Amino acid sequence: MTIASREDLQRARLDADREMKKQDVRVLVCAGTGCVASGSEAVFEEFRNQLEGREGISLSFAPHEHTKVAAVCHTGCQGICEIGPLVRIQSGDQVIQYVKVQPSDVSAIIMRTILHGEVIDHLLYHQQAQYVSPDDIPFIAKQTRVVLSNCGKYEPDSLAEYIYSGGFSALEKALFDMTPQQVIEEVSNSGLRGRGGAGFPTGRKWSQVARQKDPVRYVVCNGDEGDPGAFMDGSVMEGDPYKMIEGMMIAAYAVGAQEGYIYVRAEYPLSVARLREAIRNLEEAGLLGSNILGSSYSFRLHINRGAGAFVCGEGSALTASIEGKRGMPRVKPPRTVEHGLWAKPTVLNNVETYANVPRIITDGAAWFRSIGSENSPGTKTFSLTGAIQNTGLIEVPMGTTMRQIIYDIGGGIKDGGTFKAVQIGGPSGGCLTEKELDVGLDFESVKKYDAIIGSGGMVVLNQSSCMVEVARFFMGFTQRESCGKCTPCREGTKRMLEILQKIVDGRGEMSDLDELDDLAQMVRSMSLCGLGKSAPLPVISTLHQFRDEYVEHIVDKRCRAHVCAKLxxxxxxxxxxxxxxxxxxxxxxxxxxxxxxxxxxxxxxxxxxxxxxxxxxxxxxxxxxx
The missing domain is CATH 3.30.70.20 (Alpha-Beta Plaits)
Incomplete structure (x- = not known):
């Protein structure tokens, strides 16, 4: 399929629509990392093997009166990761969600559901009630999916299915109906802020690159996502790679860049494989390369794999790594928008930020601003993990409260436990407690509680969690991942970890708490990069919110959560x-x-x-x- 003009793209949409309408039944097998790990590939192969040559079913279009055309497809993450492998059976407008599907279940699904339209009760999702459609399950029904809208519905590798879903409508509109400046203005008016953690206004960043005098500019995507327990960006790259790429292409058109780089952590092999396949398909179709859609716009895209250094999530460290140097932050200014990749002006956003751009262009800034809060419009993806009934990938409007996420979407604390806190923002984030359950989660609100939204990792803690040990664990991670370039982070985090270890070992003294606080403030204010500046937040927030637990460890030599072995x-x-x-x-x-x-x-x-x-x-x- 070659798409060399606007007319070709419109014809491709019609062709994709015709092909999709030929399918009577779609068997949608989740191929996100979680489901692949629990055996979904074996389920996929079993469906293919049993449907191949089966009487009454065809895997390709066969215009026989009594033959159903079935398509067996991979999809991106369907959301409820804990109860995979997940399979959806779509027939017309009806979608049935099956959970914990095993190869041994495939024969019954074919006979009862695909051929006769029956629902198999024991494979449905149960929680107080039984749910047939995925959209009826509270975990999914109470979300607002924008970035994740295609995950669970379409084949991640299929360019035709992405085009069918509306893909490249935004690029088409930008290239033929808008000037680069109008694109930047639309993104600026939308209020879209970087979803990588800092929350910097995306349109402002693009405009800063666009006005640079140097004609050579780059667009870079940060897909490093090194936070423990975070898998949002990885799920987007696995489940809807074309959407992110389309967002990058629009950014490149807006700022005048002809080359882009996707920086992906090597621990995401599935993301890398699907991005490579997407880029190959786009190059073959003519949607990446020279004179895209017959316009004067050209753009090429490359993938760089990171070696797992957490610090490479920081912009200047990331660009240094792409250049083949050691990934270490540099002193700023100049900033990446002026002096980025190969010392050229560079737009650097994360996966989720780019994935928001296509809908903003097609539906407009006002539509985007109608979602979320005034200062933080749009949605935010979170990975919901820990002591929660339903773990998985979620997307909610900015400003959604922690109570809504934990109880309405997550189903409450697992095994009837008691909620204690949420560690939000990854190892550089802080803890929110029961007092903050009704605080709307957006960039500004959480700062008041020494926490950050970060990239969106959310770990729910119950009464069996020791908050001193939580702080020690995350400080241990941050200290190991410090690049060592600046003394405050290199030495400060090391000393903080030593004190925390001393306290959980039962050797702490009350003077340690003052020293911890002093060190935390020093590291926060004097570190070179944003990662160092946020590294002490788990300690600062737990010292403030759970000081009594620190005192118990020191004075009473007691761990109320029964976690610290030395006590x-x-x-x-x-x-x-x-x-x-x-x-x-x-x-x-x-x-x-x-x-x-x-x-x-x-x-x-x-x-x-x-x-x-x-x-x-x-x-x-x-x-x-x-």
Missing amino acids: RRFIIDPDKCVGCGKCARNCPAGAIIGAKKMPHKIVTDACIRCGSCQENCAFDAIYIEY
């Missing part, structure tokens, strides 16, 4: 101990004393809390006290 005490119950001595013989620290056939005792100061004594006691005489 547990092993006690021998004298009424159960028979004095066999097996615990003492297996104690590597020699911390157990007692005469033969007499109750033994553990010397707490000598105990290393390894648990060997409890494992070796045959009389259940040893218990843990926190």
Whole structure:
């Protein structure tokens, strides 16, 4: 399929529409990373194998009166990652969502659902009620999907299906009906802000690049997404790569760039594979290259894989990595818009930001502003993980409260637990507590609580989470990932981690809390890059919100969540101990004393809390006290 003009694109839409209308049934198998990991490829192959040559069904168009045409397709992430593999059966306007589908279920789905239109109850989603359509499931129904609108509906690799969904309508409109300046003005008027974490106005960034005197400009996409527990950008690249690419192409047209780079972390092999396939398809169709759609506009796109350095999520470190240098931030100004990739003016946005652009161009700035909050229009994707009933990928309007996300969409705390906090913004984010459940999540609101929206990682914590350990865990990650270029981040995070480790080990002193706070403020104010400046936020927010837990660890040598192993005490119950001595013989620290056939005792100061004594006691005489 060659698309060399506007007319060719319009014909391609008609062709795609005709092909889609030939399909009586679409078997949509989730091929997001979560479902692939739980075995969806085996389910996909089983559908293909069983439908191939089956009487009454054809996998290609066959105009026989009693033959159904079925299409077996991969899709992007269908959202409810925890209960995959996910399969949707679409027949006309009816869509049935099946969960936890195994290859052994395929035969029944073909016979009962595809051939006879029956619903298989035990494969449906259940939570207080039984749901047939994905749009009826509260987890999905209460979302507003813009960036993720195609995920779960179309084949990620298929250019024809993307065009059928409205793809490249925005590029067509921009090239033939708008000037570059009008494109920038539309994006500026929409209020779109960078979804990578900083929330910088996208239109302003584009206009700064467009007015540079240097004629060579670049467009770069940050697909690094190194936050633990975050998978939003990866899911967009896997599930709808053309949308992101179309957004990049529009940005390139607006600022006068002819070359672009997508920087993807190497740990996202599925994203890399689907982006490569999309770029290959676009080049073959003539939608990437010279004189796109017969216009004077030309654009080429490349993929660079990162080696997993968290700091390469920072703009100047990312561009340095693309150039083949060590990924380290540099002093600013000049900023990336003036001195970016190869010292040229560069537009650098993340995956989600670019994926918002096509709808803004087709539907207008006013439509985009009708969603979200006044200062943060549009939607935001979040990866919802942790102690939550429904984990997965969500998209909600900016300004949605944490209560709506956790209880209306997420289904509440898992196993009837008690909500404690949400760690938001990844390792450089902070914690929001029950007091902030009704705070609208947007760029400005969360700053008041020493937190950030970040790229959208959201980890829900329950009563079994120790907030001191949470701070130590994230500080450990940040300290390991520090590039080491600036002293405040390199040495400050190391010292903060040492103090946190000391506290969870039961060796903390009250003076440590003041030192932690002083170090956090120093690192926050003096680090070279944004990642260093936000690194102390987990400590700052937990110190503020959960200071009593820090004090308990230091003064009472107690962890209320029963998480910190060094604060547990092993006690021998004298009424159960028979004095066999097996615990003492297996104690590597020699911390157990007692005469033969007499109750033994553990010397707490000598105990290393390894648990060997409890494992070796045959009389259940040893218990843990926190």
